Amino acid sequence: MLLPFTKMQGAGNDFVVIDGVSRAVSLTPEQVRRLADRRFGVGCDQVLVVEPARASGADFGYRIFNADGGEVEQCGNGARCFVRFVRDKGLTAKDEIVVDTRGGRIHPRVSPDGGVSVNMGVPRFLPSEVPFVADTPALVYPLEVEGGAYEVSVLSVGNPHAVMLVPDVDTAPVATLGPRIEHHVRFPNRVNVGFLEIRSATRARLRVWERGVGETLACGSGACAAVVAGRRLGRLGDTVEVAVRGGTLSVAWAGEGEPVWLTGPATTVFEGTIEL
Numbered sequence: 363m364l365l366p367f368t369k370m371q372g373a374g375n376d377f378v379v380i381d382g383v384s385r386a387v388s389l390t391p392e393q394v395r396r397l398a399d400r401r402f403g404v405g406c407d408q409v410l411v412v413e414p415a416r417a418s419g420a421d422f423g424y425r426i427f428n429a430d431g432g433e434v435e436q437c438g439n440g441a442r443c444f445v446r447f448v449r450d451k452g453l454t455a456k457d458e459i460v461v462d463t464r465g466g467r468i469h470p471r472v473s474p475d476g477g478v479s480v481n482m483g484v485p486r487f488l489p490s491e492v493p494f495v496a497d498t499p500a501l502v503y504p505l506e507v508e509g510g511a512y513e514v515s516v517l518s519v520g521n522p523h524a525v526m527l528v529p530d531v532d533t534a535p536v537a538t539l540g541p542r543i544e545h546h547v548r549f550p551n552r553v554n555v556g557f558l559e560i561r562s563a564t565r566a567r568l569r570v571w572e573r574g575v576g577e578t579l580a581c582g583s584g585a586c587a588a589v590v591a592g593r594r595l596g597r598l599g600d601t602v603e604v605a606v607r608g609g610t611l612s613v614a615w616a617g618e619g620e621p622v623w624l625t626g627p628a629t630t631v632f633e634g635t636i637e638l
């Protein structure tokens with residue numbers, strides 16, 4: 363199969379985006395891994411497939427595959443690239459679109475200044491909603507990892523996240539602790555792991571070990587989860603600039619029961635075709 367694709371990125375979180383509206387596309391996990399492979403394929407953190415809407419009120423469906431081939435529920439940076447893609451390809455002329463993901467309905471939009479924001483929905487905190495194994499809901503949970511004791515906030519922003527406060531992201535044990543928490547037995551569906559350094563009520567730094575990928579240069583849902591966790595702990599305000607390795611994301615959350623908003627860049631890098 364000769365497959366046209368668009369390579370995109372948002373703050374260095376990179377994507378191979380496929381138009382599954384103009385023609386039906388069905389990818390096997392092996393084909394996703396091949397597309398994501400940085401030596402034998404195109405290279406990306408996630409493969410995104412734009413699909414026709416399947417439910418009333420939606421403009422499109424959005425399928426997200428991690429580089430390891432697994433399909434997941436949510437991708438915030440990808441959602442911003444998604445709205446840029448469907449407009450650039452002439453699939454819609456709308457500034458704001460309604461998109462159904464496996465993690466729920468999201469609302470990406472392009473503003474008149476060209477910025478791209480996404481309403482990522484209302485964060486969820488019940489352990490069963492993440493899912494996370496815990497007897498009762500808590501703001502932070504103790505987590506034992508191979509003899510070490512840590513504290514994490516746990517939440518879903520459509521996909522599962524664990525957030526740990528660290529004094530300095532540059533020295534945080536992302537590559538060692540990240541995979542251990544990702545595969546921890548208390549996260550039955552695995553988890554994305556954020557290492558959050560709070561600089562002030564409005565500024566934070568973040569590194570994320572992404573489920574199914576490893577450390578990425580940015581994670582939009584991870585930035586949302588980190589700000590929500592920091593705000594619930596009383597350490598962050600309602601609008602926060604989050605510095606990630608590939609740039610800066612802005613996250614706004616007005617508090618419990620409110621949706622979280624993610625704003626940041628979304629850029630096309632190149633287009634091509636690949637034989638799969």
Ligand SMILES: N[C@@H](CCC[C@H](N)C(=O)O)C(=O)O
Binds near residue numbers: 572578
């Ligand atoms: N990079 C994404 C998150 C992609 C999915 C994640 N790795 C998962 O498995 O849930 C983002 O920008 O949100």
